[in-house]
Amino acid sequence: MSFSKYGALCTEVYDHTKKIGDSFGGDVEYYRDQLKHTKGRILEAMVGSGRILIPLLESGLVIDGVDYSPEMLASCRKRCDERGLNTTLYESDLQVLSLPHKYEAIIIPGGSFLLIEQREEAMKVLKNFYEHLELGGRLLLDLFLPDNNFNAFEVGKFEGTSTFHLHNGDIITMEGKCVEADLFFQQYKVSYLKYEKWRKGNLIQSELQRIALRWYGVEEFKFILENIGFKDVSVSADFENGKKPTNGSQKFVYQATKK
Numbered sequence: 001m002s003f004s005k006y007g008a009l010c011t012e013v014y015d016h017t018k019k020i021g022d023s024f025g026g027d028v029e030y031y032r033d034q035l036k037h038t039k040g041r042i043l044e045a046m047v048g049s050g051r052i053l054i055p056l057l058e059s060g061l062v063i064d065g066v067d068y069s070p071e072m073l074a075s076c077r078k079r080c081d082e083r084g085l086n087t088t089l090y091e092s093d094l095q096v097l098s099l100p101h102k103y104e105a106i107i108i109p110g111g112s113f114l115l116i117e118q119r120e121e122a123m124k125v126l127k128n129f130y131e132h133l134e135l136g137g138r139l140l141l142d143l144f145l146p147d148n149n150f151n152a153f154e155v156g157k158f159e160g161t162s163t164f165h166l167h168n169g170d171i172i173t174m175e176g177k178c179v180e181a182d183l184f185f186q187q188y189k190v191s192y193l194k195y196e197k198w199r200k201g202n203l204i205q206s207e208l209q210r211i212a213l214r215w216y217g218v219e220e221f222k223f224i225l226e227n228i229g230f231k232d233v234s235v236s237a238d239f240e241n242g243k244k245p246t247n248g249s250q251k252f253v254y255q256a257t258k259k
Contacts, residue, residue, distance in 0.1 A: 006048075006069035009195035009207040013172055014049055015075055016164050021055045025251055027109050027142065028055050030239035034140060034255070035061055040104030043132065045094060045125075046112035049075035057085045066090040066097070095121055097128040104134055108141035111251070117188070117212035126228045133258040139230065142239070142253045145215055146183060153181035153189060171198045180212075188214040218245055218252055230256035 006014070023029060031052060035042060038061060044053050047065030049072050056063050057080070064087060067073050073089050080087055090099060094116070106129050116122040129139055151157065159176035166172065173196050180190035190212045197205040216224070218235060225233045233256040237245040245252055 005209075006067075006072050007207050007209065008071050009172060009197055009205060010193075010209055011049060011069070011071040011075050012166070012197075013164055013174060013195065014072070016166065016172075018048070018051045020051060020079060022051055024110070026239040027251075028052055030241070030253065031107055031109060031140065032056060032059055034241070035105055035107070038104050040134065041101050043099070043101075043103045043106045045106060045108045045129070046110075046115070047076060047089070048072050048110070048112075050079050052107075052109045053087065054079060054083065054085065057087055058083070064088045064090065064099075064101070064103075066092050066094070066099070068093050094125040094128060097125070097132065099132060101132075102134045103132055103137055105138045105140060106133060107139075111142060111144050113141050114143060114213045114215060115211070117190075117214060119214065122214070123224070123228070126225070130228055130230065130258055135258060137258050139225070139256045139258075140254070142251050143216060143221060144251050145218075145248045146189070146213075147249070152178065153183050154178060155181055159191060169199070170204075172196065173198070186214075187216070188212060221252075221254065225254065225256045229258070231259040232257045 021028060032055060042061055042063040044063060044065045047053050047067045053063060053065050065076060070091055073091055077089055116125055155178055157178050159178060161173055161175045164172045175194045177192050178189065179192050182188055193209040193211060195207040196203055222233050222235055235245060236253045237243045237250040239251060239253055
């Protein structure tokens with residue numbers, strides 16, 4: 001069985017656990033408040049199935065979405081259609097992003113930027129964001145650091161099994177296993193996730209996913225943005241604008257401007 005990139009079962013679990021408008025630590029409210037005076041187009045990168053995109057559309061903002069998963073985009077499109085919302089969704093690898101518009105703001109919520117596995121790839125993505133911003137446009141994204149549970153970085157260690165009961169009676173189980181990890185030097189971790197979908201006791205669908213996370217120090221990422229060319233780079237904690245970060249358990253929200 002080959003690995004999927006946010007395939008059908010992953011998308012079902014994502015939709016089941018991340019409802020439209022669900023706010024994790026205040027992120028929906030933060031992005032909506034920070035963007036409320038935006039008159040031009042906004043782009044949500046790594047949009048997924050629309051947890052944040054849809055509330056922003058409902059607040060009257062003009063916002064496009066981009067993701068490399070056709071399954072996620074299909075779910076997002078369906079959810080928008082059900083609500084009578086108009087948006088443009090693009091399927092693209094962010095490393096080769098080439099869209100027809102410039103944007104007044106680009107956002108990457110949910111810590112999703114950490115899913116870009118290689119540093120070189122991440123730099124290409126940031127440069128593409130910079131090129132897709134209007135002069136004076138803003139980049140907004142949030143990141144997090146790994147917890148202090150060193151057992152979570154033990155290669156070969158199973159990370160537990162989760163069970164999701166769907167509305168139609170089907171069950172999806174998800175089992176994770178750490179296969180690569182380097183917390184201090186390379187600052188990354190790779191896990192394999194196995195999804196299995198069950199109906200009346202019978203296995204009807206399976207899916208494997210390789211998921212990598214790469215972390216950045218709080219000041220390190222600020223310097224990265226400045227090296228790309230961004231100005232006025234600021235970092236706030238826990239979706240409170242201007243709140244200074246004080247510890248590694250917080251969420252870190254970056255804002256940077258193209259000048």
